[in-house]
Amino acid sequence: MEKCQNYQSVYYYNILKSRTIYPRLVLGSSSVYRRELLQHLQIPFETANPAIDESALPEETPDVTALRLAKEKAYALVKQFPDALIITADQVATLDKIQLGKPLNHENAVRQLRLMRGREVVFHTALCLFNSRTACLQARIVPCSVKYRELNDDQIERYLAREQPYHCAGSAKSEGLGIALIERITGEDPNALIGLPLIALVEMLMMEGVEIL
Template sequence: MPDQPIVLASTSPFRRDLLNRLQIPFSVAQPEVDETAHPGETPEYTALRLAQAKAHAVAAQHSNALIIGSDQVASLDGKAFGKPGNHENAVRQLQMMRGRTVSFFTGLCLLNARTGIMHIRGVPTWVTFRALDDAEIENYLTRERPYNCAGSAKSEGLGIALIAKMEGEDPNALIGLPLIALCELLRLEGVCIL
């Protein structure tokens, strides 16, 4: 067991479920972070910056903890796609992405609030969407309602039916928390998973 508490700086049920797979004790804290991209930022930089910001946002309340921050930005042709927030935005996103390969870049930060040491990783996943027709998009969105997911699709759910191919080093990264990289970062801080 780690000698420091572990805190997931996210209220995402998807990230919480992923971290549970490692079978280590942790708590969850809600980071109060504005997720708006800054002018001129690349999608990759935005994801890394927000992962760090989320970890730092909860550090004051958890000054002895190892804090995990993560954020994901989807992009196509350099244009970032955030969480759609509603049905109409999700329809537009999926229409733009159909038949195309989209980059989902997940930023990961492990902050040791006790020492101030911070480890950062970026994990890309490339998703090729099928050439979806409008009826498929509508049926999917009506059934799954993925309005809080970057890119308007949940690969861990019915959204897998939208996908033709995925490429990346960690399938968990697409869901929102790259566990392979996280295990590496936790080992750097002396946390043994096994």
């Protein structure tokens, strides 16, 4: 994990908290699922779409791709939010070291799910918290391994018809019907699979003087 500690920043935010005022918190994501996850912490925040190119670079490993993109999303919002804590995340799924991106259409989703059935996929979820006032960046990769059930073609088609997870890495929306595809999940934070590791985020916010409880 990359950490950045600025004690002046912590002092400043502790003063704000003592007045029951939170620092400006921005979730740099257009994902409704990340927004719903962040709402679990019951703190005020707003959302913004970083709108960056999310293509992987040649010879880039999955964890490096996810971490780079999460950082770029944060940096893309600095001018718009010069005095805020910016939360960003990115996720790359891999099977046998092959990256599985967002399928974007039905044909690609069928292909992905046929490839994944009965096998284990690793989701590399990168999380960043960037203080745009102090330029303090915290970043971490939270991996999660998922073993998929042995699905037949009819089950895959029925799932896709009902869920249409075409903008989810690996075609599996675990926060919905996609949970029925899964045999086992292994990882330090179940929220990482959905795209926002809350356990790590709470720790990062505490480093910036933001107490959740």
